[in-house]
Amino acid sequence: MSKFGWAYIGCGGIARTTASELVQTDDNTIIAAWNRTKEKAESFVEDFGGKVYDTAEEAIRAEGVEGVYVNVNGDQHAYYTKLAIDLGKPVLCEKPFTFNEKETKDLLYYAAEKGVYVSEAMWTWHNDIALKVKEWVETGAIGDIVSSDSAFAVPLLKLTDNPRLTTASMLGGALMDLGVYNVRYAYELFGKPDRIECEADMHEVDHSEDITFHYPSFNATMHVSMAEEGGHYFKVTGTEGSITVPRFHMAKEAVLKTDDGEERFETDDLLYGKQFSNVAEEIRSGRKEGEKIPAHSTVEVMSLLDECRRQMGLVYPQEKTGK
Numbered sequence: 001m002s003k004f005g006w007a008y009i010g011c012g013g014i015a016r017t018t019a020s021e022l023v024q025t026d027d028n029t030i031i032a033a034w035n036r037t038k039e040k041a042e043s044f045v046e047d048f049g050g051k052v053y054d055t056a057e058e059a060i061r062a063e064g065v066e067g068v069y070v071n072v073n074g075d076q077h078a079y080y081t082k083l084a085i086d087l088g089k090p091v092l093c094e095k096p097f098t099f100n101e102k103e104t105k106d107l108l109y110y111a112a113e114k115g116v117y118v119s120e121a122m123w124t125w126h127n128d129i130a131l132k133v134k135e136w137v138e139t140g141a142i143g144d145i146v147s148s149d150s151a152f153a154v155p156l157l158k159l160t161d162n163p164r165l166t167t168a169s170m171l172g173g174a175l176m177d178l179g180v181y182n183v184r185y186a187y188e189l190f191g192k193p194d195r196i197e198c199e200a201d202m203h204e205v206d207h208s209e210d211i212t213f214h215y216p217s218f219n220a221t222m223h224v225s226m227a228e229e230g231g232h233y234f235k236v237t238g239t240e241g242s243i244t245v246p247r248f249h250m251a252k253e254a255v256l257k258t259d260d261g262e263e264r265f266e267t268d269d270l271l272y273g274k275q276f277s278n279v280a281e282e283i284r285s286g287r288k289e290g291e292k293i294p295a296h297s298t299v300e301v302m303s304l305l306d307e308c309r310r311q312m313g314l315v316y317p318q319e320k321t322g323k
Helices: 013-022 038-048 056-061 074-086 101-114 128-138 174-190 271-284 295-312 317-321
Strands: 004-009 028-034 067-070 091-093 118-120 145-153 195-202 206-214 219-225 231-238 241-246 253-258 261-266
Touching: 004 013, 004 056, 004 271, 013 028, 013 038, 013 271, 028 038, 028 056, 028 271, 056 074, 067 074, 067 271, 074 091, 074 101, 091 271, 101 118, 101 295, 118 295, 128 174, 128 231, 128 241, 128 253, 128 261, 145 174, 174 206, 174 219, 174 231, 174 295, 195 295, 206 295
Parallel strands: 004 028, 004 067, 067 091, 091 118, 145 219
Antiparallel strands: 145 231, 195 206, 206 219, 231 241, 241 253, 253 261
């Protein structure tokens, strides 16, 4: 069978990171690329293959394109995803999927109405480490859950001056850039919480926050920051043991500790590559939404992010203008 052909809409940092793994897979290839700055697209295809097109529509329409990977800045995700839907092309759209729950619902409803596959690129949950952790939790490997603690705190503001991190109109802030991973992880393991508490260090956007998900018998705490180093892990403690996942959103290992000893689960998979292969298989099988990342889960996680933003007082300009 021929390789699955992708159109890259956006050729920035995340495009390069994902493409470096995509080209190592046996079943994917880059056919077309578009970027607002053409020079960036030209550099991208020199390194990863494909042809540069003058417009996003031309790239999406290009012969051999079976799927569209939308990875422009988050405030433009809905526009280019809708463009691909209108052209009848399946879409893998980067996170944050859109800017709020309503916009997310509207876009996914539109895709369903048109019969076009759309899935959020939440790559962590295409991979075996996260799925093994979920299996351990669901099968009671550590007994009843007592607590959960996670952190995703890296000093992005000291490492880059990219305005997308600190500009509200570009969906900047620690929550949407980093915290979405903590929130999704807790959601996947434990479901929607009964109640949320969120306290943030606010500037134009949130530079950090501490989030607590309240469940009936335990709490899940999360520390998120783009201002300072503060850990990168997810830990779940139960009545009969614990699970620790270093670098949880991109983990290559997870450790289960019980009275019976320690079990270490590891993988050498291409983590982004596996996402592209899974999505290509889903699309070719005729699915109209993701199996690993179904539409309802994207909507529910966005609702949790909305509540965090409500508590921190962060309203995006798009929400004020309706555009």
